[in-house]
Amino acid sequence: MNELLALFTRSSKLMRAAADEAMSQHGVRVGQNLILEVLWETDGLTPGELAGRLHLATPTVVKSANRMATAGLLLRKPDPADARLVRLYLTDRARAVRQAIERERDDLERRMTATLTPEEREHLRNALSKIIEQLAGDPGPAPGGASPAETQAAPRSAQPPEAWV
Amino acid sequence: MNELLALFTRSSKLMRAAADEAMSQHGVRVGQNLILEVLWETDGLTPGELAGRLHLATPTVVKSANRMATAGLLLRKPDPADARLVRLYLTDRARAVRQAIERERDDLERRMTATLTPEEREHLRNALSKIIEQLAGDPGPAPGGASPAETQAAPRSAQPPEAWV
DNA sequence: GGGTTCTCGTTAGCCGGCTATCGAATGTGA
DNA sequence: TCACATTCGATAGCCGGCTAACGAGAACCC
Structure with a gap:
């Protein structure tokens, strides 16, 4: 029963395992590559900003960033203007593995869709x-149904959330 | 970049979160519902058997089963014939939530595919x-490529693995 | 200027994955 | 029969998610 559900959970676990195996060859775990992906574009973000862009909870980013700092991938510096903030900066080592990690991502995507036609990929x-649109907006099975136009209503922030993953 | 990868990780996290929220209303966490799903069909399995059917590592099942036992969902009994084995049995409470959990699964599947046409669901x-077939068999990007016929070659066990999720 | 409120990161603790290792029990073979 | 190999669950410890509670700092509003 629930065939789609089963297929989904199975495939996502397989993908995650494959990704972790591939990234680990370069000293980067699967959860860390997401943080790197964002910092490679804009260095010096705070844990909260990263959490927002990655759709993660702040403590998740804090813990991961701490592990990455002890692993020599990140540098944690206090913000000079606001003492509440911590800014995360890439180390040379983090910049050095960028190409390798991105190649692994390409390889994985190619591998998983190897037997799919371009049409099937598009489907x-x-x-x-x-599915994402369906699950991201509404907080639950609301009977009336929220108007889809309200999805992703911009918060009061000037910077757009820029959802990455 | 890697749009499919990003869509995949995002949707799988959303689904997992939605599933956990739904199941938790009935005192069952998202990882526990898989174990229940199998035991509802055949009660009294061992941790190792469950791990095999669910494609999980044995310690994962052991930990989860222990939590479920303290939560009153499972009973752990030693196998009378083989003292190495532990058999996991459903409690009345675990049997009682079966319908509710299965309904939540149906609801979730319906909700996530709400905006898909039957054709799109089939695609x-x-x-x-x-994707599963592609990732499950080969241990990596083998250049020669293993023959697809070897996938799921039956081990020496008489009982088929009966992969569930 | 000073109290209140808000915002941020941190900590603690849970769940669910994993590998490595260990100890106990069974099975096997000389 | 008895040593050795195999099998199984348990434990320890890691990563990556989460919520709840906390404390320090900024911002705000008298």
């Missing part, structure tokens, strides 16, 4: 997008 | 099956 993209 | 099933 998959479309279906996943719809 | 999704097809694509996920192909």
